[in-house]
Amino acid sequence: MTRHRGRGIASVNYPIGMNLGGDPSQALVHSNPSGKFTVALSSIDLGQGMKSVTRQICAETLGVPVEDVYVDTADSDTGPHCMGSFASRGTHRVGNAVMAAAREARGVMMEAAAEELEVNAADLETDGRGNIHVKGAPHRSISTKDVAIAAQFKQGKTISGRGIFLVPLSDVDPETGEMSPATCYAHACLVAEVEVDDETGEVDMVRMDSAYELGRALNPRLVEQQLVGGAWMGVSHALYETPEPYYPDPVHGPRDFVEYLMPGPGDICPHDIAVLERPAPDGPFGAKGPGEMCANPVLPAVANAIFNAVGVRIDDLPITPEKVLRAIKAQGGARPQARR
Amino acid sequence: MAKTPLQFRHNGRDVAIFVDGGTNLLVALRELIGDMTPKFGCGQGGCGTCSVLIDGELHLSCLTLAETVAGRSIETLDGIKDGPNLHPLQRAFADNFAAQCGYCTPGMLMAAKALLDRNPQPSRAEVIEAISGNICRCTGYEPIINAVLAAASGGRARA
Numbered sequence A: 001m002t003r004h005r006g007r008g009i010a011s012v013n014y015p016i017g018m019n020l021g022g023d024p025s026q027a028l029v030h031s032n033p034s035g036k037f038t039v040a041l042s043s044i045d046l047g048q049g050m051k052s053v054t055r056q057i058c059a060e061t062l063g064v065p066v067e068d069v070y071v072d073t074a075d076s077d078t079g080p081h082c083m084g085s086f087a088s089r090g091t092h093r094v095g096n097a098v099m100a101a102a103r104e105a106r107g108v109m110m111e112a113a114a115e116e117l118e119v120n121a122a123d124l125e126t127d128g129r130g131n132i133h134v135k136g137a138p139h140r141s142i143s144t145k146d147v148a149i150a151a152q153f154k155q156g157k158t159i160s161g162r163g164i165f166l167v168p169l170s171d172v173d174p175e176t177g178e179m180s181p182a183t184c185y186a187h188a189c190l191v192a193e194v195e196v197d198d199e200t201g202e203v204d205m206v207r208m209d210s211a212y213e214l215g216r217a218l219n220p221r222l223v224e225q226q227l228v229g230g231a232w233m234g235v236s237h238a239l240y241e242t243p244e245p246y247y248p249d250p251v252h253g254p255r256d257f258v259e260y261l262m263p264g265p266g267d268i269c270p271h272d273i274a275v276l277e278r279p280a281p282d283g284p285f286g287a288k289g290p291g292e293m294c295a296n297p298v299l300p301a302v303a304n305a306i307f308n309a310v311g312v313r314i315d316d317l318p319i320t321p322e323k324v325l326r327a328i329k330a331q332g333g334a335r336p337q338a339r340r
Numbered sequence B: 001m002a003k004t005p006l007q008f009r010h011n012g013r014d015v016a017i018f019v020d021g022g023t024n025l026l027v028a029l030r031e032l033i034g035d036m037t038p039k040f041g042c043g044q045g046g047c048g049t050c051s052v053l054i055d056g057e058l059h060l061s062c063l064t065l066a067e068t069v070a071g072r073s074i075e076t077l078d079g080i081k082d083g084p085n086l087h088p089l090q091r092a093f094a095d096n097f098a099a100q101c102g103y104c105t106p107g108m109l110m111a112a113k114a115l116l117d118r119n120p121q122p123s124r125a126e127v128i129e130a131i132s133g134n135i136c137r138c139t140g141y142e143p144i145i146n147a148v149l150a151a152a153s154g155g156r157a158r159a
Helices: A049-063 A089-118 A142-154 A220-240 A298-310 A321-330 B025-033 B088-095 B105-118 B124-130 B142-158
Strands: A003-015 A025-031 A037-040 A067-073 A124-126 A131-134 A137-143 A160-165 A186-197 A203-213 A272-276 B004-010 B013-019 B051-054 B057-060 B071-073
Touching: A003 A298, A025 A049, A025 A089, A025 A142, A025 A186, A037 A049, A049 A089, A089 A124, A089 A131, A089 A137, A089 A142, A124 A220, A131 A142, A137 A142, A137 B013, A137 B142, A203 A220, A203 A298, A220 A272, A220 A298, A220 B025, A220 B142, A298 A321, B004 B025, B013 B025, B051 B105, B057 B105, B088 B105, B088 B142, B105 B124, B124 B142
Parallel strands: A037 A067, A203 A272, B004 B071
Antiparallel strands: A003 A186, A025 A037, A025 A160, A124 A131, A131 A137, A186 A203, B004 B013, B051 B057, B051 B071
């Protein structure tokens, strides 16, 4: 029995969002008389950080503290329409919609403040701490709370805004077949190092090194948690989980977590990640989105690493010990490739 | 079928309920006591999110017959914070981004608490061993392991 080390690489050119139907998302922003703002969305936060990042985008656009913004994703029946949380579209599509809504709400807020301070709205600026003042004259100031109260009880204004982001639908050019399926692309490259046991066919992850280019990282810690966790979803797809191990025959399909395998805490390996920020011109504050891309490069990188280790090319997922062992037997033993 | 009276301690408070024969502890906690912090994941002991402490020991509540805990002390996630103050493990989970969807989090926290209660300075390998019965889909485990290690080294300093 020998354990063979192998290294594989994969790169991804990843479209953010999708083209189908224009991929729209809507957002509504309004203040209540306390000067706090609510963002209404139907986009669901599955733990990836949608609420945090849209909250940041809204606060930054309005010019108010992030604590003064609440994101409500409670109900897709009563909230503004969203296509959904998928295709790495959340930060980009929903973020753009929130930005548009917050911009409109800011316009009303500045008009209301201008009326209270008896100046031109164009001469006002926000300090990001909950105040609006005349440019160059910070003492000529009013709090966003007082503006909200004046708008509600005196001026009869709704400090609110509507936003939608819609990609122009791209048809296929009948002459060339060309189309623009996405408005921006993120990129990644991942190197996986594995150890393959030629007697059992088992594959252990040894380490991963990756680089992700995903526009501006609006919340670096959230980006990192996506990349760390997503890579293990990729490993899980590459080596462990499937509902149909003998597709299309459903016999021997997993019935529980004892049979439907996923990596456990003892299966993980070191993973060094570099995040490259190249702001997208049409992203909210330059953001694209990590999303699904965190899992994608792992699968081909692992398959390539297994080939590098023992010389078998498995193109059927997941790459179970059984498949590795059968392939090694079929070629008459492990054939380690040149170390890269 | 006649119900069985059952008394035990739940997060330091005496509770008394009537259970059907065969009711598991998870159902008793969630449906009869109203403590929703232990989660129903697989119902077969494969995922760990229903983990609770029985007399300080980690158990899968979905595989524990409710009647077997008569007179014993049950601790769930609902009881680990001190009033408005989070438990050092909860604080460390938040600081280390150790939760995403959050469904595994109750079980992870209870498994980690069981570890730190008996071993306040665990090694990384001991943390991995302690949470090895708990499955997480989102985090890749690394932030959870780091959070437990951070709570172990920093928890008492704060307390």
